Amino acid sequence: MSSDIPLSAPAKASTRNRDILLLGGLFVLVLIGLASLAAATGWEETMTQLKKLGFLQLLALLALSLVNYFFRGFRWHFFTTRLGLGTTLGQNLRHFIGGFAMSATPGRVGELIRMRWLKRETGWSFERTAPLVLVDRASDLAAMALILGFSLLFSGSMIRFGIPVTLLALTGAILVTRPTLLSFTAKRFYKATGLFPRFMARIRRAARSLRMFSGASTLAAATVLGLIGWLAEGYAFWLLLMWMQADIGFAMAVLIFVFSTLAGGLTGAPGGIGGAEAAMVALLLVEGVPLEVALPATAVIRFTTLWFAILLGLGVFPYAETKSLRSKGAH
Secondary structure, eight states, X not given: OTTOOOOXXXXXXXXXXXXXXXXXXXXXXXXXXXXXXXXXXXXXXXXXXXXXXXXXXXXXXXXXHHHHHHHHHHHHHHHHHHHTXXXXXXHHHHHHXXXXXXXXXXXXXXXXXXXXXXXXXXXXXXXXXXXXXXXXXXXXXXXXXXXXHHHHHHHOOOHHHHHHHHHHHHHHHHHXXXXXXXXXXXXXXXXXXXXXXXXXXXXXXXXXXXXXGOSHHHHXXXXXXXXXXXXXHXXXXXXXXHHTTOOOOHHHHHHHHHHHHHHHHHTTOGGGTTHHHHHHHHXXXXXXXXXXXXXXXXXXXXXXXXXXXXXXXXXXXXXXXXXXXXXXXXX
16 A cells, blocks of 8 residues: 555455455355344334434534544544644645545554545655654553543442453554654564565554654544544443433443443454344343344444444545545646
């Protein structure tokens, strides 16, 4: 991707069709799983819960997801400014939202499309812009770890499961935002295994650019923006449960939402699909929420967060691709 080798029209069409099939297949599999559980408990109870949601309530859930996307998109703009790319807020929001189209690729590697757009529009190489991906992911991990930690304090439940995930998220955030530590880890990994020499070398080069992101004020601002974004979606989940007469408390609702999102990511499945839903349903059941409520609540919140983001990304993606190609031609 860093070489940005032009693809032929058939190759582009093939890649696009593959991605669409992947997204469609994942969506169908999740629907089949949730539908099977709903059928086992009785469709009438599940449909009764879904009917409790009106158009305005669904709109409110989507609006809260937009709050998340905007604050995290503004954080992406903040990072590009720190890196000195010279891109505008409009450009950066276009890249950030358009990258959501690739959220369901294995390991979310497809989100590196943002790097390709930046290379076309600014001329900066992959190695110089790669720190953006690292620090953006680290900021999400830091914000979600803090939310988990505070939710654990106020909920008093799930201590056994929540603490390891919280510590893992914090460890990942610290590793990625400490350039010397990241470079050392990549070096030691290669010496110990001999695997991925080129990739490890790229990580070490990218680590040098991370130094401009490692200041306390930069990390604090990025964490605050991430906290606002993820809390907005956690709040949406709490509202959804209340509307379905399954109020388990704000702290517990946020804890389950964030924990499930992180747990889904740890499975390595594209977009955390399957793992996040399973964790969310299971944890709701542990908290005494009936299955006929847990299933539709999980389906709705995943649609208004993950799938809504993917749909927005698919809508912006063609425009972002066209704009980047025009900029490349202008250079």
